[in-house]
Amino acid sequence: MDLDEAKYKFIQEWGVLGSSWGINRAMAQIHACLLLSPDSKTTDEVMEELKISRGNANMNMRALIDWGLVFKEFKPGERKEYFYAEKDLWTVMKQIAKERRKREIIPIRDVLAEVSTAQVGDSAEGKEFKKVTKDIDSIISKFDGLIEMASKSDKNWFLKILSKLVK
């Protein structure tokens, strides 16, 4: 297998993985493409490499910037914008965790807080509702705390802990 084949394979699979994580294929593939590139790339280069339209490339590139995973660069004397990905995978993970926390964990925690004040009565149904939602909140709040902790902590803190745990 040569470099192009390997790149192609990896980019395709990164797209599939993205899809099952609520990140659309083009966005994941652009991310992979920029991660793998030693230099920053223009929209046209990305369009060409991934065979996607300008609109698609532009929108998803900006979504990646929004997620804090990609940055713009202006080269002196050049009119085109260049894009490059955050390469430090610890930072990448932290950013993704942060965004998903905002989009997914906060909303469900809000709902859990809201329903925790409901007058559910003392029927079996009411009791079960209290019990299950309390359990769920307790787990989610632990993960939430972990993410907050990780976002604030030193570069390899989490990876070190992981390494120790898993050995």
Add this chain to the structure above:
Amino acid sequence: MDLDEAKYKFIQEWGVLGSSWGINRAMAQIHACLLLSPDSKTTDEVMEELKISRGNANMNMRALIDWGLVFKEFKPGERKEYFYAEKDLWTVMKQIAKERRKREIIPIRDVLAEVSTAQVGDSAEGKEFKKVTKDIDSIISKFDGLIEMASKSDKNWFLKILSKLVK
């Protein structure tokens, strides 16, 4: 807010959360509905509560069984099948992690292993490819190890560690 309202709110939000995790809305909502119910439910009851069709209820109920999150029960003298959810949230998490590992982590690790043998040359591109894919593999393999460890370990091991970490 009364029980019905609270239930409705939670079920809806669980559906939204599911969607951004690659689990379809109906599947997530059925799961929530069974989690909240003190008794096992028939297909008809679930259809009625969630306002979904028989086919939809049947297919997703079976997907949940496939994921190991829901079980069938036969009541003596009754022809209808009853369904109930695994209530222990630690087990629920373990099951979900296990399934997602199978569907998502294994395939990307397979691709990473495959491309790691590619002849990428020693261009800047080739070197960057090696570096980035190696980094990604190293992180993913740590998570993978963590999941494997958690699946084998005692009921609250992971939660205890989480609690300690987060305090």
Add this chain to the structure above:
DNA sequence: TTATATTTTCAAAACTTTTTGAAAATAAAA
């Protein structure tokens, strides 16, 4: 200023996923 390069937007088209509902299959009762 006008011309040219580049980026952004967004309605419509293409594609994907989910849902429905009715027919087929299965299982239990009469």
Add this chain to the structure above:
DNA sequence: TTTTATTTTCAAAAAGTTTTGAAAATATAA
């Protein structure tokens, strides 16, 4: 056996999401 209850299947419809491509907006150069 036949009848009735129940579950399963799956083609078609509906809904949702992504992508395209061309027009509008913006920015730089001449």
